[in-house]
Amino acid sequence: MNPLFRYLFNCNRKKIAILYFGFMTISLLFLLNMKGLSKLTNQLTKDITLGIYVLIIGITAFLLLLIALPSFNKMLKNTMIRYTAISGKKYIYANLFFFTLMFILLLVIGLIFLYYFSKSTYGGYQQEFHKLYAYGILHHILSVFLWGIDFMSILISCYFIMVITKLIPIKSSMSKMILSIIFFSLFLTIQTLVLDVLSKLEKYVITIKSTGFIDTNGFIETSLYPSEGFTILDVCFTCLFIIVLIAITGRIIDKKLEI
Known part of the structure; x- marks a missing residue:
């Protein structure tokens, strides 16, 4: 595994370095702008700025996927x-x-900057980002962990689709791209439907008392993850989905692509 990690690092270090440098530069510019204008701008402007920064985090994550x-x-x-x-x-x-x-790592850096963005010079916090401070560090770690699982699920789905499309005798790049989009949409639809069914069935199968990480409805309670309707069973299914796709994709690579 170590040689593969070194190979990945050597092949992608320039792209990743540029990505992180650009992201941190933009983050610092936003931070300086927020600190300089914190007394002059109104609440709506601050909320819009914070929303733009969250969008930048999402765009950077998408570029990492690319x-x-x-x-x-x-x-x-x-x-x-x-x-x-x-x-x-x-x-x-x-x-x-x-x-x-x-x-x-990108998400942690973004959340650190987001913390200082949403903190005003008067010691208060932006109302829209109150959850960032209402929960403890363990809730933030759980949020990052859940986002990591989602990112890994998207990655393995894309890897599986890439391997499958290599087996289909299509020469046109555009046709392969369209086929990949269809496969990905199908995967996403199936996964969404299964998660929706599991969230409805869980209350009849598993009973979990309200804890610091589970609310009274049985949903996972985190600080920065859209966890409404997201349960422990959903996490288990997503992890199982990742494991199964890894096994299938690895088998195809070994037997069909002759690696």
Whole structure:
């Protein structure tokens, strides 16, 4: 696994460095702007600025995803590692963990900046981001963990679709792109429907008392994750979904792509 991590780091370090440098530069500019205008701007302007910054975090995460997908494709085509004794699962695990760690690091940096953005010079907090301070550090860690699982789920879905499309004899790049979008939409629809069914069935199958991380309705309670309607069973299903897709994708790589 270590050689694959080094390979991924060496192949993507320039892109990732540029991505992080650009993100942190924009974050610092936003921070200086918020501090300089905190006494002059009204509440609505501050909330809009914070909303824009959250959007920037999302765009940066999407750009990281765009780095991860070509990197996986490049690894599959690399003749130096293609015929080694490394299994397809290890290729997938290396890519998943490497880019998920990059995503979590990005998210943590973004949340640190978001904390200072939403804090006013008078010691108060922006009302829209009150949850950032109403919960403890463990709730924030749980939020980052859940976002990491979601990012990993998206990654493995994309990897699976990339491997499947390689098996279909289509030469046109546009046709492959359209097919990939159809597959991804189908995956997303199925996963959403299953999660919706599980959230309705869980109250009849599992009874969880309200705790610091579970509300009275049985939903996961976190600070910065849209967890309304999201239960423990949903997390378990998502993890199982990731494990199954890793196994299937790795099997296809080993047997069909001859890696």
